[in-house]
Amino acid sequence: MIELRDCHKTYIAQNGQAAVLALDGVELTIQSGEFVCLLGPSGCGKTTLLKAIAGLLRLDAGEVRINGQPVTGPGTDRAMVFQDFALLPWANVVANVAFGLELRGVAKEIREQTARELIHAVGLTGFEGHYPRQLSGGMQQRVGLARALAVNPDILLMDEPFGAVDAQTRRLLQEDLLSVLGRTPKTVVFVTHSMEEAVRLGDRVVLMSPRPGRVRDTVTVDLPRPRPSDLERHPRFADLTEYLWQQLKEMQR
Amino acid sequence: MLGRINRRIRWRSQAGLRLLSALLLALVWELLARRLDSLLLPGCVETIAALARLAASSELWQALWLSNQALVLGFLLAALVGVPLGLMMGRWRAADRYLDPYLSILLATPKAALIPIVIMATGLGLISRVLITFAFAVVVITVNARAGLRMINPSWTEMARSYTATEAQLWRKVLVPGALPAIVTGLRLGVARAISGMVSVELLLVAVGIGRMILDFQGTYNAPSLYATVLVVVFEAVLLLEASRWLERRIAPWVSQGAAR
Numbered sequence: 001m002i003e004l005r006d007c008h009k010t011y012i013a014q015n016g017q018a019a020v021l022a023l024d025g026v027e028l029t030i031q032s033g034e035f036v037c038l039l040g041p042s043g044c045g046k047t048t049l050l051k052a053i054a055g056l057l058r059l060d061a062g063e064v065r066i067n068g069q070p071v072t073g074p075g076t077d078r079a080m081v082f083q084d085f086a087l088l089p090w091a092n093v094v095a096n097v098a099f100g101l102e103l104r105g106v107a108k109e110i111r112e113q114t115a116r117e118l119i120h121a122v123g124l125t126g127f128e129g130h131y132p133r134q135l136s137g138g139m140q141q142r143v144g145l146a147r148a149l150a151v152n153p154d155i156l157l158m159d160e161p162f163g164a165v166d167a168q169t170r171r172l173l174q175e176d177l178l179s180v181l182g183r184t185p186k187t188v189v190f191v192t193h194s195m196e197e198a199v200r201l202g203d204r205v206v207l208m209s210p211r212p213g214r215v216r217d218t219v220t221v222d223l224p225r226p227r228p229s230d231l232e233r234h235p236r237f238a239d240l241t242e243y244l245w246q247q248l249k250e251m252q253r
Numbered sequence: 254m255l256g257r258i259n260r261r262i263r264w265r266s267q268a269g270l271r272l273l274s275a276l277l278l279a280l281v282w283e284l285l286a287r288r289l290d291s292l293l294l295p296g297c298v299e300t301i302a303a304l305a306r307l308a309a310s311s312e313l314w315q316a317l318w319l320s321n322q323a324l325v326l327g328f329l330l331a332a333l334v335g336v337p338l339g340l341m342m343g344r345w346r347a348a349d350r351y352l353d354p355y356l357s358i359l360l361a362t363p364k365a366a367l368i369p370i371v372i373m374a375t376g377l378g379l380i381s382r383v384l385i386t387f388a389f390a391v392v393v394i395t396v397n398a399r400a401g402l403r404m405i406n407p408s409w410t411e412m413a414r415s416y417t418a419t420e421a422q423l424w425r426k427v428l429v430p431g432a433l434p435a436i437v438t439g440l441r442l443g444v445a446r447a448i449s450g451m452v453s454v455e456l457l458l459v460a461v462g463i464g465r466m467i468l469d470f471q472g473t474y475n476a477p478s479l480y481a482t483v484l485v486v487v488f489e490a491v492l493l494l495e496a497s498r499w500l501e502r503r504i505a506p507w508v509s510q511g512a513a514r
Contacts, residue, residue, distance in 0.1 A: 055415075056414060056415055074414055074416070074417050076417060079415070079416065080416075082412060084406075084408050086406070086408040086412035089507040090505070102426070103417055151416065
């Protein structure tokens with residue numbers, strides 16, 4: 001269980017003048033095994049919130065607890081997937097996927113074995129020796145996903161992971177993510193600014209509003225699992241995305 | 254496979270063009286020399302003959318050996334100091350703030366102006382030549398290492414931190430490999446600076462090695478040999494630069510070929 005209690009974070013701009021209130025008293029509880037999507041326009045603090053859970057940034061006030069333990073830094077129970085993939089260009093696919101295990105001191109044969117299994121799981125068999133620059137964006141993010149899964153985390157933190165790929169690739173990646181999670185369930189916190197993506201993937205959508213960053217609403221996605229690939233035809237899908245759209249529209253005003 | 258063949262074809266046509274331009278230059282040189290018929294401008298053929306004579310004598314090789322001692326030692330020293338210094342300055346703002354003024358001074362000062370000072374301090378021996386070669390090369394090596402570290406994609410370090418990297422792991426597995434292309438570029442440019450440092454000091458104050466040969470030939474108006482000796486320096490410089498460029502491509506193949514050279 002992830003608990004966020006009264007989280008505050010202010011960014012000071014480079015010139016020392018303008019301060020941005022990225023998180024203003026955010027309260028959120030995420031159950032184990034839950035898939036939560038953080039949705040909101042740019043500047044609503046959703047990435048800040050994700051980084052706070054990852055332990056990559058210090059809050060000004062409030063705290064993040066995981067299974068009752070306060071988060072003080074990155075931990076082996078969490079793994080992150082990045083919007084720009086963050087692959088190391090000098091390492092091939094196997095080495096990139098094995099990177100997290102390498103940092104944890106896992107022996108070379110074992111970590112490469114694990115890496116190969118996950119490369120297979122994300123559908124990249126045959127590309128083990130390729131380098132990131134030889135792969136398409138969608139394939140690069142599969143590597144990023146495999147790297148996160150390789151350390152076998154309880155919690156998967158995903159920061160707009162499919163934001164940088166085209167629409168078809170995005171759909172494929174979403175389906176593959178769900179099928180991977182079907183086999184090895186995890187708690188997922190997924191940042192997105194696409195309503196459809198949030199509804200298609202999440203058990204719950206946390207809607208955030210910008211300046212100051214606050215939780216505006218929480219929507220439970222009462223759609224069947226496993227999610228069928230023609231989920232758009234489900235009447236609730238339209239209701240939910242329409243509701244989220246109205247909320248987002250109001251925020252822009 | 255196809256890429257390799259393409260590269261080879263491109264390399265061949267490039268080499269052909271280079272050879273052609275060199276031949277053209279030699280032709281213009283020879284024609285100009287014949288037309289002017291001056292004692293001060295030897296012809297291309299004459300120079301090559303002098304080069305052959307020099308290459309057969311032990312004088313040239315001894316001079317090269319002597320000069321290159323300073324080059325090798327000075328360059329190695331510059332690399333050993335410059336790379337860690339640049340990396341440190343790239344990583345820690347405090348180090349940068351304290352050291353940057355000195356780097357700027359060294360960057361702006363004509364290095365030749367340092368030669369008398371160094372020689373006054375350390376005498377006319379190998380040490381002064383090494384130190385001057387060092388001073389010529391160290392700035393560009395430091396500046397490039399610093400730039401390499403600064404240009405590292407911040408999401409790589411964030412990624413490594415999120416996967417629980419320690420500071421030592423961050424250095425070993427992200428920062429050094431990430432800065433490597435720029436470091437190697439700095440070393441390549443450093444080689445060029447070191448060569449000019451080596452020759453400058455020999456010409457200006459400590460007359461030994463190649464510099465002494467140049468001065469001797471100049472003093473006796475032996476123009477063909479003078480030109481031949483200068484050609485030797487040029488050859489060595491080009492050879493070293495090509496070697497380091499090759500090394501650069503070997504070490505950092507992920508940096509696109511279109512990047513600045």
